[in-house]
Amino acid sequence: MLVLGVDPGSVRTGWALVEGTASSPVMVRADVISLPRRLAFSMRLAALQEQFDRVLDLQSPDVAVVESPFHGINARSALQLAHARGVILAALGQRGIPVEEYSPATIKKTVTGSGRADKDQVRRMVQAVLAVPLKVGESDLSDALAAAYCHLAHGALRAAIERSEP
DSSP states (O other): OEEEEEEOOSSEEEEEEEEEOSSSEEEEEEEEEEOOTTSOHHHHHHHHHHHHHHHHHHOOOSEEEEEOOOSSSOHHHHHHHHHHHHHHHHHHHHTTOOEEEEOHHHHHHHHHSOTTOOHHHHHHHHHHHHTOOOOTTOHHHHHHHHHHHHHHHHHHHHHHHHHHOO
16 A cells, blocks of 8 residues: 655655555655745745645655644644645645544654654654664655555555445
């Protein structure tokens, strides 16, 4: 299964293609879409759409995982994040790519064992699980990788539950 993990943002959007299973995940490709803050917000969203479409042109994933919004950020940031998420979800929907959403706490718990893990703990565990080098401060990239891995892990759990049900 090829999973596209996305950590949406109005300035930086991390994305990662991960394939395999929870016990043997492999990063296929990953990067960050960086947009200039000086651009008008509507122009940033247009640029995000254009660049994310290019990502989807590279390889069509079986499923995409988008981190669900969390509470605790200020209203302006939440609104900008919602717009960026909308661009991402629309692009995925236009291509018929199914979307799963996990909360930040679920992703953290799946990757680190703690739903309250900090960014550095997530980065270090993603490095260990996927055997990819990540620098301190690459949270957009590590969060996208973590989201994709989370789906592989939860998919394995769902499959096991389905097999055990009569």
